[in-house]
Amino acid sequence: MAERKSERTRAAILTAARERFGADGYERATVRAIAADAAIDPAMVIRYFGSKEKLFAEAAEFDIRIPDLSDVPADEVGARLVRHLVTRWEEEDTFRVLLRTAATNESAAERMRQIFASQLAPTLARLAVDQPALRAGLVATQALGFALCRYILQFPPVTALSADQAVAFLAPTITRYLTEPLS
Amino acid sequence: MAERKSERTRAAILTAARERFGADGYERATVRAIAADAAIDPAMVIRYFGSKEKLFAEAAEFDIRIPDLSDVPADEVGARLVRHLVTRWEEEDTFRVLLRTAATNESAAERMRQIFASQLAPTLARLAVDQPALRAGLVATQALGFALCRYILQFPPVTALSADQAVAFLAPTITRYLTEPLS
DNA sequence: CACGAAAGTCAACAGCCGTTGGCATATGCT
């Protein structure tokens, strides 16, 4: 069972990495600091993950896990979606890591675009009355803007919101973006 | 006229700095690269601005210049505001510099919060039916989310939008955040 | 117990970074 120990430290590194990347962003989070948090030698980080960039790639793997909304009443879709997103964002650091980093790191931005294109857009496409890509894009602006103001920029009025309040305000916007007829 | 020349290079540095900061973010934009863009020695950058941080502070000075909307018909406030923001964001690099950097740099985030609190919130407060801080916060989530998806993450459906389309979609959301009764 | 591989330590590398001080040059004033 020589591998048991190694998997534990591997997980420790990953946890520390997510914390540091999430708090400081990619550039300012140093391998040495991550190693210190995980109480191991910086060399081990490289040994386990090959490079800082590969470590980040693994630390920022994120599945948004959008539920199937196809048999949810049309007027509840927005609320269900918003609640799912907020829950999902707050139960892991991963998304925050990705969002924070995506602003200054092109590969993280690309990953963000991929999540949008492969996870969010297809699901929303079945709920939009027309122009699915455009409507998914609009939904993304509101969803990510909320995440930005709440978790990254930490605007006081936005951080002060409860999850319920957030859902109540954002849901109608999402619904409108998916269904409002184009003028 | 010894100062004329210096002011020209000072401006050149500032321009190059805004470009680099805007493209790469604070950490990855090096003093050396900025100096190279301005066709000048790295030492001059420090001589003129004292430090990289002070250079950034000056490069990221941004006045959102929100117009007086107090005598605009209530149903046009959203459109006017959105159009102003998009115009303002696109006529300078400054805002993009700030937004990109705010994700990983605490002092830039603080500046963002200040712009929100001292420039946006007070104006919106006079337009909101109640709970001015909360409503201004909601407006910010939609406005900044749009900027994030369009200028930073560059989601294709969002970059594809014309200014007119953006206004048409976002304006009703803004109006609703300012006026919709709380349930 | 002995052996070998896995896990971890340590020191050092080369390469950037922001910043500094000294020195050349140009420019404007008297």
Added chain:
DNA sequence: AGCATATGCCAACGGCTGTTGACTTTCGTG
């Protein structure tokens, strides 16, 4: 012209970065 000062270049510093290779310890297995 000659001086003072502003402007600019150059080389170098100390510090931090990701990454590497050699060495030591740990530990499961024959």
